[in-house]
Every structure is written in C-alpha cells, then in structure tokens.
Amino acid sequence: MAAVLTRNIIKKFGEVPAISGITLSVPDGEFMVLLGPSGCGKTTFLRIICGLERQTSGDLMIDGNLVNDIPPRARGVAMMFQSYGLYPHYTVRKNIAFPLRTQRVPGPQIEMKVEWASHLLGIGHLLDRRPRQLSGGERQRVALARALVREPTALLLDEPLSNLDAKLRASARQEIKQFQQRVGVTTIYVTHDQIEAMGMGDRIAVIDHGRVRQVGTPATIYDDPADQFVATFLGSPPMNLIARNGGYLGFRPENFLPKEMADDGNTTEFSFHVDRSEYLGSERIVYGRIKGIDGNQVITAKLPPAHVAAESIRPGEWCSFAVRNGALRYFDKDGQRTGRH
Amino acid sequence: MVAIAEPVAKPVSRFRFVLDRRDVLGAIFVAPAILYVLLLVGAPFLLAMYYAVSAYTIYDPSWRFVGMANFEQIVRNPVFLQTLGNTFLFTFGSQLLGLILGKFGAFLLMRPFPGRRLVRALIILPWAVPVALATVAWEWMFDSLYSVINWTMIAVGIITRSQAPNWLGNPHLAMLCVIVVNAWRFFPFAIVVFLAGITSVPQDVIDAATVDGAGFWRRNYQIILPMIFPIVAVGLIFGIVFTFTDLSIVFLLTNGGPVNATSVLGFEGFQVGILSGDVSHGAAISLFMLPVLLFVVIGRLRFIRGREI
Numbered sequence A: 001m002a003a004v005l006t007r008n009i010i011k012k013f014g015e016v017p018a019i020s021g022i023t024l025s026v027p028d029g030e031f032m033v034l035l036g037p038s039g040c041g042k043t044t045f046l047r048i049i050c051g052l053e054r055q056t057s058g059d060l061m062i063d064g065n066l067v068n069d070i071p072p073r074a075r076g077v078a079m080m081f082q083s084y085g086l087y088p089h090y091t092v093r094k095n096i097a098f099p100l101r102t103q104r105v106p107g108p109q110i111e112m113k114v115e116w117a118s119h120l121l122g123i124g125h126l127l128d129r130r131p132r133q134l135s136g137g138e139r140q141r142v143a144l145a146r147a148l149v150r151e152p153t154a155l156l157l158d159e160p161l162s163n164l165d166a167k168l169r170a171s172a173r174q175e176i177k178q179f180q181q182r183v184g185v186t187t188i189y190v191t192h193d194q195i196e197a198m199g200m201g202d203r204i205a206v207i208d209h210g211r212v213r214q215v216g217t218p219a220t221i222y223d224d225p226a227d228q229f230v231a232t233f234l235g236s237p238p239m240n241l242i243a244r245n246g247g248y249l250g251f252r253p254e255n256f257l258p259k260e261m262a263d264d265g266n267t268t269e270f271s272f273h274v275d276r277s278e279y280l281g282s283e284r285i286v287y288g289r290i291k292g293i294d295g296n297q298v299i300t301a302k303l304p305p306a307h308v309a310a311e312s313i314r315p316g317e318w319c320s321f322a323v324r325n326g327a328l329r330y331f332d333k334d335g336q337r338t339g340r341h
Numbered sequence B: 001m002v003a004i005a006e007p008v009a010k011p012v013s014r015f016r017f018v019l020d021r022r023d024v025l026g027a028i029f030v031a032p033a034i035l036y037v038l039l040l041v042g043a044p045f046l047l048a049m050y051y052a053v054s055a056y057t058i059y060d061p062s063w064r065f066v067g068m069a070n071f072e073q074i075v076r077n078p079v080f081l082q083t084l085g086n087t088f089l090f091t092f093g094s095q096l097l098g099l100i101l102g103k104f105g106a107f108l109l110m111r112p113f114p115g116r117r118l119v120r121a122l123i124i125l126p127w128a129v130p131v132a133l134a135t136v137a138w139e140w141m142f143d144s145l146y147s148v149i150n151w152t153m154i155a156v157g158i159i160t161r162s163q164a165p166n167w168l169g170n171p172h173l174a175m176l177c178v179i180v181v182n183a184w185r186f187f188p189f190a191i192v193v194f195l196a197g198i199t200s201v202p203q204d205v206i207d208a209a210t211v212d213g214a215g216f217w218r219r220n221y222q223i224i225l226p227m228i229f230p231i232v233a234v235g236l237i238f239g240i241v242f243t244f245t246d247l248s249i250v251f252l253l254t255n256g257g258p259v260n261a262t263s264v265l266g267f268e269g270f271q272v273g274i275l276s277g278d279v280s281h282g283a284a285i286s287l288f289m290l291p292v293l294l295f296v297v298i299g300r301l302r303f304i305r306g307r308e309i
Helices: A042-050 A092-102 A107-120 A136-148 A166-183 A194-200 A218-223 A228-233 B022-052 B069-076 B078-110 B116-122 B131-141 B148-156 B171-199 B203-211 B216-245 B248-253 B265-275 B279-287 B289-306
Strands: A002-013 A016-027 A031-035 A057-062 A077-080 A154-158 A186-191 A203-208 A211-216 A240-244 A247-251 A267-279 A284-290 A299-303 A318-324 A329-331
Touching: A002 A042, A002 A186, A016 A042, A016 A186, A016 A211, A031 A042, A031 A194, A042 A057, A042 A077, A042 A154, A042 A186, A077 A136, A077 B203, A092 A107, A092 A136, A107 A136, A136 A166, A166 A194, A186 A194, A194 A218, A203 A218, A203 A228, A211 A218, A211 A228, A228 A240, A228 A247, A228 A329, A240 A299, B022 B279, B069 B078, B069 B279, B078 B116, B078 B171, B078 B216, B078 B265, B131 B148, B131 B171, B131 B248, B171 B216, B171 B248, B203 B216, B216 B265, B216 B289, B248 B265, B265 B279, B279 B289
Parallel strands: A031 A186, A031 A203, A077 A154, A154 A186
Antiparallel strands: A002 A016, A002 A057, A203 A211, A240 A247, A247 A329, A267 A284, A267 A318, A284 A299
16 A cells, blocks of 8 residues: 555646646555655645645645544654754754644653654754754754654655755765665655765656656666656766657766677677766766767767777767667657667 | 156045044934934923923923922822823823733734735724824714724624713723723734734744644744744834823824823823923923833843843
C-alpha cells in the first residue's frame, strides 16, 4: 500500500493552471524526488500533499486514508521548509517540542521524544540555544528534528539545501540520505538541482509545467528519457539534440567521443569542427559544430582528461567523432521518445 | 644653463569642497531639527524647571526661589492625587483598549475582502482628523439629551428614557468616555503597527506552525504576537507618551469634570498654570510627568533589547 497516493491532482490559481493532473504513488519508505525547473509546480504539489493548499480537484490519500478535507495537522505529514521556519523566539528544545504540545502530548512524553529526536540528529548539545545562535547546518537539523518528532507517515522537504553554501550542500546531502535510510520514513523531496535528485532519490519524478514527464529510478531517467524535456533537463552539459529526418536525434556529451575512443564497431560518425575546449581537471568539455547541421547549433563533447586522442583535439580543426549506436536516442517532432528512425 | 620654471601648485581654497564633506553636510541638515528641539522643547523645559522652584504667578511675577515648596503643596492637595490616578487610568485604559481594537482590526484587514483598500484608507481617519473636530462630534454623541447612543439603545429597547445614562455627567462614565475617545483616536495607529509587524513574520514560520498543528489562536498568541512584540512595544511607547501628556480630549470633552473626575496631569497643569495664572504650581504639576515617562521609556527599551529576536 502506498504511503502517499495522488490521483489526478489539478490546481488552478484563478484561471492559471499550476498543476494539470498529477497521479503519483510513493511506496512506504521510498525517497521520492520531485525534480523540475522553477515554476513547474513542484512546490505547489508538495504544499497540496501537506495540506497548506487545497487542490482544485483530484484525490489525495495518505496511508490509505482519503485526506482531501483533513487539515495538515491530522494528515500525518511533516514538512521541512526551504528557510526552515524555526520559531525565533523559542529555544531549540521548545521548537522541537511545539508539534507535540499542539497535540496535547503529556509533558514527560514530550521530554522523551525531544531527547530522542535531538540525539537522532546530533543536536543534543544545542537544546538551550535559540535559532539565531545556530549555524545553517545546525538549523537544518533542528528543523528536521522538529519534523520527525511526531513520527510522521511522510516527510516532505522543500529544497532544504538551497540555503547552504556549496561545500556544506554535499555533506548535508549525504547526511539527509543516510539518515532517511536509517529511519526509513517515506520522504518526498523537492528540488531543481539534478545532482541532488540523482544522488539522493530512489525514484525521481520529473515535472514540467504542472505535469509529470517521467517517473523512474535515476538510471532509467538518465539513460531512457521519455521525452526531450527529460533528456535535456538531466545531464550536465545537456544532451545534444540534432534535427534528423523530421524528428530529433540525441546523444549525451560523454558518449560523443573521438572516433578512436568510441570505436567498437557499431557507431555513427560525425565530422566535428572544434571551436573551443575547456579543461576542467577531471574532464575536458569541447564545443563545436557538426558538418551538415545548422551552423548556429553548438554541440558539446565531454572527454576524459588524459587520453591521447583527447589531447590531440585542437580548436579550429575538423575531427572525426562518433557515438555508439546504443547511446543514440530518437525523438519525434513533438519531443516524445520513439524508436530508431 | 636654462632655468626651468617649476610648476607652482595653485592653492585650492579650503572651503571649495566643504559641502562635500559628510560631517559638514550632515551637521547642516540636522541643525534645524536640533534648533527646533532646543528652542521649543529644551528652553521651555528649563524654564518650567525654574518656574517650579520659584514663586512666579502672573499676578506676582516674582523669581524668588522657594525650593521644593511648590511640590509639597501640590502633593498635599487631594485634587492632585486624584489627577495623578486619573492620568494613569486614562493612559493605560485607552492604550489597552486601543491595542485590542488595533490587533483585531489588523487581523481583519489582513484577509482580502471587497472594498478592503477603501477600508484601509478610511481606517486612518480617527488618527488623522483634527482632535477638536472629532471630540466635538463625540461630545454630541455623549450629550445628555441628544446622545445618539442613548437614542439607539432606547429605540432597540435595551433601556427606557429615564434609565438613559448621563455620559459626561457621571464621574465614572465620563472617565470611560474619555478613555473610549482616546482609544478611538489611537487604534488606527495600533492597526498600522500590528499590520507592519504581522506582515514581517516570514510565511515559512506561519506555515510551519500550521503543519505542526497550531490552530488560529495558538498561531496568533504563541507564534505571531511574541514575534512582533518588539514592534508593538515601540508603538506602545509612542502611545503611552502621547496619551500620558495629552490634555486635548479632556479639555474638549469634559473640561476635567465632573468635579475633577477626568482631570489629568496635562490638563491640570494647563488649568493651574495658564488659566488660573499660577505659573509656578502649574510648572510643578507638569514636571510630575517627567519621572514617570522616563521610567516607562527606559524600562520598555531595556525590556525590548532583552527580548530581541
């Protein structure tokens, strides 16, 4: 039985459609990531699951119960906000205890649960401080503790890492994922960052303009994109798409290699003019144009740093590049994935 | 050998760029305000202090120094003690009522409804309307014969003609009237202060409280109001200072009556010092406001600092 199940959720703000029919099922214990660009409706969707917004139509079931008309506090969900939403005038202890106080949990039990939650997140030594005396990472852990103290059916996270600096983000990502695996709570995580999504999600739902484009494991989404949007949204640099035979042919930069490197018999060749090359240490990004394709379209190739063939690529030259046929992806004129054409 | 003329540095006048200097320009801009405070507040204050320890009246303009005699005479006067009590009652009663009305008004004005913009503009009127105009209107509303309040109550059947209260003639009711009028004048200011505070609370905190299970009352009283307390406290300081020193409403509505029931310090000081001509005693009465105000302002500011979010 799914912990969270949505059926054809539609949300309109006046005449403006924010969500145009999302049906999603999140099994118990899964880490589901909602990935999409800004404004695609993922945060609105999360807020609908939480109960802070009401959907225009569609059903929402949490733990098997229909919760359309039930207020947030009775749904069994807990949310962690982008800027944490800690109560600035309360100590950490009272922040974590607040959700239990609203449920009128008896005092000794509150103490116990606060201790448990704070130990789980390693913030036991911070209980008597106020939020303004904590660092970004510590505040995040307090917000998590406050969310978990009620032992919710589903934990909802709204871009929790976007307020952290880049270095802290990587370690926080690690912590959250490990922590979720240890506790086993069903988690729905919203982000626009594909690295976070690929690194943390058990499954990813790619959302664009209020619709789910594809749901699948990171590997499926990356290797088998259902449409052009998913194909170009994931991957950095994004997938190269060239017009071919009334549709599009796509290949990822890491599969677009000098002929000598890609040669295993079954390849498609291109004549590639190198315009510019960027050496990034762990890889080399080469920008250029393909013969026969529109001169304004920039094609990227991602090469490993230290191969002989890679080092012989110089700007201004025409080289022979190739892609393994198994790495080619075909899309029709509407952007939907098709077989070979 | 040819003597090469050395270029002579032309001396730049020291005053040419003087207005570009921040300290100079700043001083020039602030000077009128400081002058204002010194001339219209500082000088009268010093004069009042002098008058209070002299025996100056307009009938006998003597600058004879009498020490604390004026203060002792005032304190022994029972009317003065009543005045002091009235002032506190008036101040805290009207502030409390104004705050409560302001808080509810702010919450009502937060939710969108048709005509909200108009209401928000009109709500400032009690604060903005000249006090004399407003008080005369209220005087008619409290009139013993023509009170519209009494008329309404009689028409609805709550009371009969003979039971109609004499608002300004009854000592307790008169104080209530004065408190109500002052609260009415103060509550738009309170609404603005509360609105400013409430809208400054981050939406995430309110959402978090909703998800954590806080209903309307808990959200307001345990989350929002404590968070905006510093802003409200500053507004309250303004309100207390203005009300404590105010004489206009008492002067216009009840003239201190009936029988000193609504006499407040500002009014009494004016009455004794200006209307009756006893400048030295009037000054002493006025100076009684100073320690209380200082205490209130300093106390509040320290309290706020301790609770800064």
